[in-house]
Amino acid sequence: MPDHLAPHRGAAAPTVQDVAAAAGVSPMTVSRVLNGGPNVRPQKIQAVLDAAAALGYRRNENARSIRPGQRTGLLGVIITNVANPYYAQVQLGVEEIVSSDGMRLLVGNSGEDVHRERALVNDFIGRKVDGLIVVPAGGDVAHLRAATAVGIPLALASRQVDGVDADVVLVDDEGGARDGTAHLLAEGHRRIAFLGNRSSVFTSRRRQQGFERAHAEAGVAFDPILLRAGQNDDATAHDVTLELLALDEPPTAIFSANNRNTVGALRALSERRDLAESLRIVAFDDFELSSLVPFALSVIEHDPRELGRTAARMVMARLHSTVDSVAQTIELPTHFRP
Amino acid sequence: MPDHLAPHRGAAAPTVQDVAAAAGVSPMTVSRVLNGGPNVRPQKIQAVLDAAAALGYRRNENARSIRPGQRTGLLGVIITNVANPYYAQVQLGVEEIVSSDGMRLLVGNSGEDVHRERALVNDFIGRKVDGLIVVPAGGDVAHLRAATAVGIPLALASRQVDGVDADVVLVDDEGGARDGTAHLLAEGHRRIAFLGNRSSVFTSRRRQQGFERAHAEAGVAFDPILLRAGQNDDATAHDVTLELLALDEPPTAIFSANNRNTVGALRALSERRDLAESLRIVAFDDFELSSLVPFALSVIEHDPRELGRTAARMVMARLHSTVDSVAQTIELPTHFRP
DNA sequence: TTGTACGCGTTATCAG
């Protein structure tokens, strides 16, 4: 039995036993009351409730979860870069969907590092998450297979990887990039620079394909020197942009494949307004205040929050249904905003 | 014992028992090996390791954590608005510090709602988090007291609330706001609008105080009609700014107390360049690409990531030390960037 | 309507 009614710092948390003792019933009755079980006399219900409140009882979720057939109510979310506002939106979308079911988010930041991703996945499996949403860093996927192998519903967001049985929600990377690039070509631009992440990154690869397809469809050859894929932070993108501006034949337009590259590019342009005055920019990923940027900027917008919502819905659907249907892939639309 | 070596979808996860059986030892030996316990014969170590690998064994962290004296390695983080890039940075700072200790983040979004905050705190207590970092929504604090009462180290970030025994890390809101406002006054502005959240929000109150103090120190009275505290999203801030611009005697400068208000204000200004051409702006909170904004904007910058790091360090310090020292408050500096 | 007994997976204790 507890030393005090209001437990002081470091006091052992009250258990069902304590509540039972205080209410003068058995632990079983306490459990029944607290979990809405049937067939309990109103008097005892009240007694239990009073005792629980007085002791400040809170169910130990971890103890509960080790019983067979019990869920943890935990959803693992692994993101490549929490600092990127884009993924912050994804996280919000996920939370929005699952919190209404009382689920909680276990969030990890992989930093584009597969090793960290694997450590996180393994840890989350050990914590018995009910589901998993991952923006895969790519490369090895054994740990993702392991998650599905133990029956954890897995949804991949933003990026696809092969060899994993998981639902996937993507953005129409190639289509969006194609449209954006096509706009530039239609405006008459013939030297369009491409800024993107290394092409081993799923989205970058697809966006680059869209960029190239638009050129092919227009019958325009692009200068390989203008193709810069390898920047995953804005500092590097900034430097690369300055290089491009300094070329003998600089680009007349820039296609930026993601918001990190866009930020870096815009910083560079604002430093060299002399060279950048007439430069046209099309950027994948909208960002806050993009409309205020003092350059000829168009964006390919899409909805990161909806991406998160969709991934969450996919996981929840598998959680709520007993039959395991075949994995599905959803591709969210993009929209070119001039 | 498991049906297959590689567990298939839905198969029960292997336990120490399974590993022990496969390795021909007792569960205790398995536990010892896996936790680096002493006094185990090398042969058996190898046997256990092999069996564990073959079965894909992963320790059940929840079962482990119900043993007395064991920690969960979980840190609860409750933020008022995950979508705000500012708090995304805070979250990253926290993760940065604690992940090196192998701790994981349980993240909740309160949405400035004390009820949701309480639900999250109670849930986190039930999940036996080792520590808690909260950006308090304000109002009731009983649930926060409850957390400290059961011995969970608590750090408040960004905002202070009374009646809770917790470490606090703040930004020098008043000083920063005073400096920024003083700059405007020194430039000769006499009609400065204030945009902020409702004054029940800790930071807004303090920033407003700084705003007023600067006026008092300069011996300048401000027009109450220019004081607009109540916007916590950019849409409202946008509308309020339009109202201000439409006044008979519009402000010549705007002091924006947080990034949501700044975004809304800038949107409004860009719609009414005719009225906003010469308007001067000082904004609390730096934001990405702020230097590109085509207005006379200065920012009061500070470091949200460091805020997160500091809060995390405070919690970790209490976690690692046995003596419980008195709660401390740290105030991080701001920097006016013209 | 209520209580008893047991097991979930793990580890600490203690005996061998």
Place this chain on the structure above:
DNA sequence: CTGATAACGCGTACAA
């Protein structure tokens, strides 16, 4: 060096 035993807090058959 190793293993049997017990206990953490909870929920569920089953019995009363």
